[in-house]
Amino acid sequence: MSLVPSFLDLLQPLSCVMTTPSFDSFLAMITGWVFARRHTVTGMILAADAVGTKHHSAYHRFFAAAQWSLDELGLAVFGLILPLLGDHLILLGVDDTLARKRGLKVFGVGMHHDPLLSTRRTAITNWGHCWVVLGVILKLPFCGERFFCLPIGGFTRSATAPTAARACCSSSRATAA
Numbered sequence: 001m002s003l004v005p006s007f008l009d010l011l012q013p014l015s016c017v018m019t020t021p022s023f024d025s026f027l028a029m030i031t032g033w034v035f036a037r038r039h040t041v042t043g044m045i046l047a048a049d050a051v052g053t054k055h056h057s058a059y060h061r062f063f064a065a066a067q068w069s070l071d072e073l074g075l076a077v078f079g080l081i082l083p084l085l086g087d088h089l090i091l092l093g094v095d096d097t098l099a100r101k102r103g104l105k106v107f108g109v110g111m112h113h114d115p116l117l118s119t120r121r122t123a124i125t126n127w128g129h130c131w132v133v134l135g136v137i138l139k140l141p142f143c144g145e146r147f148f149c150l151p152i153g154g155f156t157r158s159a160t161a162p163t164a165a166r167a168c169c170s171s172s173r174a175t176a177a
Contacts, residue, residue, distance in 0.1 A: 003031050014076050018068035025054070025062045074134075074152035081150060084138060091137040093149045096157060100128040108156055130157040 011030065015023045032044025041059050045051060050059070098116075101109050114126040135149035 003027075003034065010080070013080060014073060017072040017076050018066065022062060022066040022068050025059055025066070026068075028053070029059060029062065070155075071153060074154075077150065078136060078152045081136060081138065084140070085136070093135045093137050094132065095135070095149075096130055096132045098126060098128050098130050100126050102127060112157075131155075132157045 008027070011027065014026070018026065028048045028050040029041065029044045032046070032048035032050065033039055034047075036043040036047035041063075042056065045056055045059055098112050098114055100114075109128055110130075111125045111127055112130045114124045117124040117126065132155055133151050134153040135151045137147055137149050139145070139147050
């Protein structure tokens with residue numbers, strides 16, 4: 001399976017933030033993501049008909065060990081959508097979500113405030129990762145009055161960081177620059 005050339009042209013500016021083999025893996029996984037029923041790495045490989053082109057572990061290693069930066073990729077995506085924003089005020093949104101994790105071998109977990117289980121009277125903490133995502137809020141011209149938030153940066157927040165908003169300030173300053 002392959003994507004239409006116009007979609008490949010849209011993804012081409014993202015190639016500057018990764019090596020050529022990593023970008024090839026990225027294109028295969030994006031193709032698989034579009035056509036897959038289940039959005040797992042293995043499902044994307046099967047849907048993209050990329051079985052046999054590389055060992056399946058090369059696609060899994062893309063997220064763990066490939067030479068690319070999530071921050072640079074986010075800024076490249078921001079560069080792609082900047083023409084859509086025009087001269088209007090650019091709105092940024094920050095979300096922090098607790099992903100509950102348990103186990104002795106889970107890396108980077110800590111005790112975080114759990115807003116889903118907490119009440120006004122009782123603050124509940126839970127063991128897990130706190131994912132902080134920075135996104136650009138935009139209104140697409142062909143979608144009426146609906147707003148969308150396109151993620152351009154993300155990281156896990158340590159349990160000792162004061163707030164998600166302060167932790168995200170460095171990402172928004174980098175985006176503004």
